Amino acid sequence: MLEQRIQKAISQAFAELFDHSLSETEISIQPTRKEFAGTYTFVVFPFLKVTKGKPEDSGNQIGEWLAKNTDFIKGFNVVKGFLNLELTDVSWAIVLQDISGDESYGSLEDNGQKVMVEFSSPNTNKPLHLGHLRNNFLGDSTARILAANGYEVKKVNLVNDRGVHICKSMLAYQKMGNGETPESAGMKGDHLIGRYYVKFDQMYKAEINALVESGMDPELAKKEAPSILEAQEMLQKWENGDKETVALWEKMNGWVYQGFDQTYETMGIKFDTMYKESNTYLLGKELVEEGLQKGVFFKKENGSVWVDLTEEGMDEKLVLRADGTAVYMTQDMGTCDMKHKNFPFDKSVFVVGNEQDYHFKVLFAIMKKLGRAYADGLYHLSYGMVDLPSGKMKSREGTVVDADDLLQEMFNTAEKHTRELGKIEDMDDSEAQKLYKVLGLGALKYFLLKVDPKKRMLFNPQESIEFQGHTGPFIQYTHARISAILRRGKSLEIQTSFDSDKVGELNTREVDLIFKITEYPKALQEAAKEYSPSIMAQYVYDLAKDYNGFYQEVPIFNEENKDKLAFRIAISNMTAKLIKEGMSLLGIEVPERM
RNA sequence: GGUUGCAUAGCUCAACUGGAUAGAGCAGCUGCCUUCUAAGCAGCAGGUUCGGGGUUCGAGUCCCUGUGCAAUCACCA
Numbered sequence: 001m002l003e004q005r006i007q008k009a010i011s012q013a014f015a016e017l018f019d020h021s022l023s024e025t026e027i028s029i030q031p032t033r034k035e036f037a038g039t040y041t042f043v044v045f046p047f048l049k050v051t052k053g054k055p056e057d058s059g060n061q062i063g064e065w066l067a068k069n070t071d072f073i074k075g076f077n078v079v080k081g082f083l084n085l086e087l088t089d090v091s092w093a094i095v096l097q098d099i100s101g102d103e104s105y106g107s108l109e110d111n112g113q114k115v116m117v118e119f120s121s122p123n124t125n126k127p128l129h130l131g132h133l134r135n136n137f138l139g140d141s142t143a144r145i146l147a148a149n150g151y152e153v154k155k156v157n158l159v160n161d162r163g164v165h166i167c168k169s170m171l172a173y174q175k176m177g178n179g180e181t182p183e184s185a186g187m188k189g190d191h192l193i194g195r196y197y198v199k200f201d202q203m204y205k206a207e208i209n210a211l212v213e214s215g216m217d218p219e220l221a222k223k224e225a226p227s228i229l230e231a232q233e234m235l236q237k238w239e240n241g242d243k244e245t246v247a248l249w250e251k252m253n254g255w256v257y258q259g260f261d262q263t264y265e266t267m268g269i270k271f272d273t274m275y276k277e278s279n280t281y282l283l284g285k286e287l288v289e290e291g292l293q294k295g296v297f298f299k300k301e302n303g304s305v306w307v308d309l310t311e312e313g314m315d316e317k318l319v320l321r322a323d324g325t326a327v328y329m330t331q332d333m334g335t336c337d338m339k340h341k342n343f344p345f346d347k348s349v350f351v352v353g354n355e356q357d358y359h360f361k362v363l364f365a366i367m368k369k370l371g372r373a374y375a376d377g378l379y380h381l382s383y384g385m386v387d388l389p390s391g392k393m394k395s396r397e398g399t400v401v402d403a404d405d406l407l408q409e410m411f412n413t414a415e416k417h418t419r420e421l422g423k424i425e426d427m428d429d430s431e432a433q434k435l436y437k438v439l440g441l442g443a444l445k446y447f448l449l450k451v452d453p454k455k456r457m458l459f460n461p462q463e464s465i466e467f468q469g470h471t472g473p474f475i476q477y478t479h480a481r482i483s484a485i486l487r488r489g490k491s492l493e494i495q496t497s498f499d500s501d502k503v504g505e506l507n508t509r510e511v512d513l514i515f516k517i518t519e520y521p522k523a524l525q526e527a528a529k530e531y532s533p534s535i536m537a538q539y540v541y542d543l544a545k546d547y548n549g550f551y552q553e554v555p556i557f558n559e560e561n562k563d564k565l566a567f568r569i570a571i572s573n574m575t576a577k578l579i580k581e582g583m584s585l586l587g588i589e590v591p592e593r594m
Numbered sequence: 595g596g597u598u599g600c601a602u603a604g605c606u607c608a609a610c611u612g613g614a615u616a617g618a619g620c621a622g623c624u625g626c627c628u629u630c631u632a633a634g635c636a637g638c639a640g641g642u643u644c645g646g647g648g649u650u651c652g653a654g655u656c657c658c659u660g661u662g663c664a665a666u667c668a669c670c671a
Contacts, residue, residue, distance in 0.1 A: 035615075041613090046613095079614065080614065081651080123671090160671075163671070304669060314597090327668095327669065327671085353665095354598090354599075354665065355664095355665055356665095358666055359666090384665095392664095418633090421631095450607075451607065452608090454599085456600075456664070457607085458606065463620070466619090468619085468620085468633055468634090469620060470607080470608095470618065470619040470620085471633085473633055474619095474634085476633085478633095481630085481633095481634080488630065523610095526610080534607095534608095538607095541618085552636080557629090558629080594631085594633075
């Protein structure tokens, strides 16, 4: 748009002034710092070899050429080697007009590529906690951002529903459950099972202590405690299809799924496909065979199978145990193939914490060695841990922040703030309840998504329930505010189209806002390229901030010029649309009133 | 110990990928609601970008080095 036109013009300027051809992509244009006049800045330093002049002189030369030979440059100034360009008011009005007329502004056309996004991936032995929330929100938002960039997206959840850790809670329930059910306990199924997982741990710890006191080595005690042996035995039974064990497993997992479904529903998160590890854990053994045949893997004396990745700068890694059973890596290799078979993706994203960086590095290297063409499209969206002010979350020390509790707290806080402000007293109850959810969830999602995924972050409970400043509700508020303007504009039957030649001189707030609006597609593409919802989060905040500045300084309905009035309504309308769209990419709804 | 990542205002985070005097929010202080929603706006104050070298017109950003923190290095997942 404007930026491309400037690049093109500068390229022409170089051709005419310096007899030098510059491709438009070489010419980088950046936003002008706000202490200088102008919107776009061209840095001339890199081209002094070509211009053969001083930075100031070259800048002036180019500026003068642009002012003379284009119709959209109002003025320019050169500070050191920075050429700051001011565009005419009319060109801004035309830009807004074009964008407003473009129904699909902001979303990109189908690019014909498929991408799979795997996230959430909970264990069925405890409820979701704060760490899962960051994972879920990131995965969901990334999927939405990729879809808006033209990908066909499939969201999948690979549930870890089997293994020794699952048997632990089963065992504890078998011993101490007394037929308790979620109904009888008045508790969500996932929380009930989580309780038995804790009970197992207590029992296990007590046994270890007893063994150590009777003189056993602590390390040995951990392996010899009766309950861990029983759990392992139970896993054997499960793998052999023992009816009673499988029935118990199905019953308890069923409860957990019901609990999870409720939490996902509350969070507004859906999946296209649910994979269960109980169906995938045997996958990958054929790949081990394939790897041996291709000479990618090798067998050690005891029969275990390994891959040598020293050439890739990594170690040797086990891919199959000596007893022929699968390890995590075996399974993940198989899952890659299965996913690609089910949905022939160009990219496959794994939203998994950064403690598994090495695992995925190895996995991707193996898939490449096995000659999988899709291996280059595998991407580990590695995110940092969420810390509490008290330090790391530890389930054993009870410092874990439970997802359901936190969500409920957010809803309560939203209700409290809203009641205090007393702006929606005429709203009916179900509508009000809906609003509290939208605000509470918006605050929480925004809080977790505004930080660069790669970085570890601190979750401060006091700050998370703050609804002012750089928060979701601030942005939601801006949307509600604009909605009020648009409602009034509609009731006054203000015309919606304007003549760009007649809007006259613009306020800098208006220029800033339109400029920001033109930056939306860039933010959207950047967010997809970096797999980073935080880029979108930051953009929407900046947009809302700019609108509030405009709102404060420019009274909309006091305007007598009909075209300018329509122009301001159009700015408002466009801003609201992009706030709504941008927030929806974060999985956050925006209200019409609040 | 090896590997990987991180270190920016009192606190939580940005900084368009090497550009100008490093920006926001929170916390603190000042103003602004008889005119479109004050969950807002405007202003003040707050910085040796962990230390030390280097690369160049220019470094928070790239390279080397030291320090501190985290993750990982299982025939666990």
